[in-house]
Amino acid sequence: MPEDHSSNYDDQADQGSPSTTRQGxxxxxxxxxxxxxxxxxxxxPSVRTVALISPKFAPDIGGLESxxxxxxAGLTATxxxxxxxxxxxxxxxxxxxRTGTFDGFTVRRFTLPLAAWKDIPPPEFLSHLGRELGGFDxxxxxxxxxxxxxxxxxxxxxxxxxxxxHYHGTGHSAKRQKLHAAxxxxxxxxxxxxxxxxxxxxxxxxxxxxxxxxxxxxxxxxIPNGVNPARxxxxxxxDGPIVLSVGRLEPYKRVDLLIRALExxxxxxxxxxxxxxxxxxxxxxxxxRLGVSARVRMLGFVSDSDLSRWRxxxxxxxxxxxxxxxxxxxxxxxxxxxxxxxxxxxxxxxxAELARSATIVHGVVPTTPGMGGTEQDAxxxxxxxxxxxxxxxxxERHVATSLGHAExxxxxxxxxxxxxxxxxxxxxxRLYNSLLSRPLGSEERHDRNVQxxxxxxxxx
Numbered sequence: 332m333p334e335d336h337s338s339n340y341d342d343q344a345d346q347g348s349p350s351t352t353r354q355g356x357x358x359x360x361x362x363x364x365x366x367x368x369x370x371x372x373x374x375x376p377s378v379r380t381v382a383l384i385s386p387k388f389a390p391d392i393g394g395l396e397s398x399x400x401x402x403x404a405g406l407t408a409t410x411x412x413x414x415x416x417x418x419x420x421x422x423x424x425x426x427x428x429r430t431g432t433f434d435g436f437t438v439r440r441f442t443l444p445l446a447a448w449k450d451i452p453p454p455e456f457l458s459h460l461g462r463e464l465g466g467f468d469x470x471x472x473x474x475x476x477x478x479x480x481x482x483x484x485x486x487x488x489x490x491x492x493x494x495x496x497h498y499h500g501t502g503h504s505a506k507r508q509k510l511h512a513a514x515x516x517x518x519x520x521x522x523x524x525x526x527x528x529x530x531x532x533x534x535x536x537x538x539x540x541x542x543x544x545x546x547x548x549x550x551x552x553x554i555p556n557g558v559n560p561a562r563x564x565x566x567x568x569x570d571g572p573i574v575l576s577v578g579r580l581e582p583y584k585r586v587d588l589l590i591r592a593l594e595x596x597x598x599x600x601x602x603x604x605x606x607x608x609x610x611x612x613x614x615x616x617x618x619x620r621l622g623v624s625a626r627v628r629m630l631g632f633v634s635d636s637d638l639s640r641w642r643x644x645x646x647x648x649x650x651x652x653x654x655x656x657x658x659x660x661x662x663x664x665x666x667x668x669x670x671x672x673x674x675x676x677x678x679x680x681x682x683a684e685l686a687r688s689a690t691i692v693h694g695v696v697p698t699t700p701g702m703g704g705t706e707q708d709a710x711x712x713x714x715x716x717x718x719x720x721x722x723x724x725x726x727e728r729h730v731a732t733s734l735g736h737a738e739x740x741x742x743x744x745x746x747x748x749x750x751x752x753x754x755x756x757x758x759x760x761r762l763y764n765s766l767l768s769r770p771l772g773s774e775e776r777h778d779r780n781v782q783x784x785x786x787x788x789x790x791x
Contacts, residue, residue, distance in 0.1 A: 380412045381763070382467040382490075384460075386477035388417040388438060390427060392632055393579065394659045395497055398531075398556055399473055404434040405756030412436075414467075416460065418443050418452055418479065452479050461486045469763050473497065481517055484524035491766035494521070495529040497656045500538045522547045526766055529554050529759070531657040534677030552762055556657045557752035558666040564636070566644035571599030572723045575645035575669070577638065577660045578652065580608030585651035585674070585697045587614060588708065592716040593623040597724060603645065605630045605638055642667040647722050650674065651715060653697040658682040662749055672718045674711075685748040690718045 385399045403413045413436035419427070421442055429440050441456040456479065464470055465488040472480035475496035483492065522528065522543050528551045530536040540548040578584050587610075589602055604614070604627070611629060618624040633641070642648075648664035648671040658678040664671045665685060672690045673679040674697050683691050692714040698707070750758075 380467045381406055381414075381469045381471060382464060383413060383415045384470070384472040384479050384483050385415060385417045386474050386479050388415055388419070388440075389433060390423060391419070394556075394657075395474060397659070398495075398497075400434070401557060401559075401752045402756060402759060403436045405752055406760070407435040409756065409760065414439060416456070416479070417441070418456065452482055457482050457486065464488045464490065468767065469493065471495070471763075475518060475521065476511075481521050484521045487524060491526045491763070492524060493527045493529060493762070493766070494525045495531065496535075496539065497531065498535050498539055498542075499654050499656060500542060519543065525550060527552060527762060529762070531556050532678050532681050534681050535656045537677070554755055554758045554762070555750050556659050556662060557750045557755040558662050559752060561642070561667040562639055564639045564643050567640055569601070569644055571601055572646040573641075573644055574600065574602045574719060574723075575605070575641055575648050575664075576602065576650060577605045577648075577663070578650065579606055580604070580610040580614060582610050583653045584610070585653055585711075586610070587617055588651040588697065588711050588715055589649055590614060590618050590621065590623065590627055591708075591712040592719060593626055594621055595713070595716045596719060598626070600719070600723065601626045601628065603628045603630065603641060605633045605641060607631045639667070642669055645669060647672060647719065649715065649719065650679070651692075651697055651711065652676070652679075655679065666749055670722060672715065672722065690722065692718055 383399055383403055385395065387393060387396050389396055389400055399415060403415055406413050415433075415436060415438045417438065417440055419440040419442065424440050424442055427438075427440065431438050439459070441453055441459070443451070444453040445451055460482060464483070464486060467490050470483060470487065470490050471493045472483045473495045474480055475494070475498050480494055480496075523546075528539065528547065530539060530551050530553050532555055533553055536548075536551050536553050539551055574589065576586055576589055578586075580586060586604060589604075593600060593602055611631075615624070615627075615629060618627040630637075630641075642664060648661070648669045650658075650660060650671070651674045653674070654676055655678040658673070658681065661671055661673055661679060661682040665682065670690075671683075672692065673683065675691050675693050676696060680691055692711065697711055
């Protein structure tokens with residue numbers, strides 16, 4: 332059911348069926364498998380207008396928001412007219428306006444009716460979609476876990492409808508897990524209404540196939556998140572090794588495990604956390620109770636340039652998240668040549684296959700419960716502490732320190748198998764084109780508008 336997606340990088344959390352290679356639609360892709368150089372891909376004349384529907388967008392910061400922003404900018408650069416329909420708080424609308432331009436594309440914002448539920452659309456959102464979606468060649472919604480995509484499914488017109496679900500398979504709290512289960516029948520309806528589904532990882536594709544069956548699996552294409560080339564930037568001046576963690580501060584991200592690991596690591600070790608969220612106060616209080624608050628730096632939201640400098644400064648990146656659709660923060664760390672330590676979940680293992688300096692903490696998988704204190708958490712704390720100690724203070728220490736040189740890190744980054752955002756845009760364009768090439772009378776393209784009085788009334 333609905334999830335709040337604002338974060339520094341909501342990695343989205345997380346991240347067998349046909350998927351896109353960079354030469355066209357072919358056999359299933361794997362994030363780590365880099366095909367040969369892509370052939371030039373001209374945007375077909377028939378693809379002119381694209382509607383992107385996202386529960387959140389800039390100036391909100393998060394992995395979902397970053398994904399939509401990069402896709403919209405890339406499509407605009409290749410000649411498409413892109414409009415992003417999104418929800419925003421009254422504060423954001425007062426600051427950024429209801430309608431504006433961002434990197435050359437149009438952004439339409441609609442006020443959230445309920446401050447406590449950051450992804451429930453107002454009636455005017457549905458009304459505008461009902462009137463305007465018919466004017467787009469492609470309608471592409473994002474996030475299964477928020478209601479705007481469901482509104483699109485109910486109001487869809489003739490244009491092909493794609494969904495990038497950023498699917499976690501569960502909620503981020505006990506309450507949201509119950510809502511997630513109650514939402515599942517509507518989720519099945521949403522998936523049935525799509526013409527194509529884009530998974531951002533093989534891990535997400537497998538989860539979608541398990542939860543929604545072979546009918547959906549046949550529509551899934553894997554197009555991973557992209558990364559931008561790391562810039563050569565000057566590190567900050569620090570004393571001692573830095574463990575960097577980036578993400579929205581939610582309980583399921585399990586930053587508490589990293590703070591607890593400091594207790595058994597040498598006193599010179601520092602943890603730098605970039606991001607904000609509802610768990611921040613509890614994490615700060617935990618650091619005080621454990622006596623390690625002087626070694627924990629909570630940065631809150633940081634700019635892209637500052638985050639690049641922290642990646643250049645850190646000795647290792649760490650995440651203990653319980654579930655992700657892709658592992659975007661790991662991909663960004665890898666693109667910067669930064670070694671990482673991560674929890675043992677499918678999306679993290681997928682990214683780890685690309686890295687030369689990666690450690691997965693095996694044996695116990697984190698869960699979303701309250702912060703620490705269980706036997707399982709104790710095992711995880713010692714697992715992360717041992718992994719961090721091995722990278723920072725064992726014979727492997729020269730790996731972390733030598734990677735601190737910008738040139739060496741850049742060389743390591745260039746050897747990974749990550750997709751660039753340009754390649755993501757090209758693959759998405761190919762999928763758009765394949766849908767538009769289907770005959771108008773085909774089963775996949777017939778108008779499946781649903782007659783539901785309440786929605787039709789608001790769709791005007």
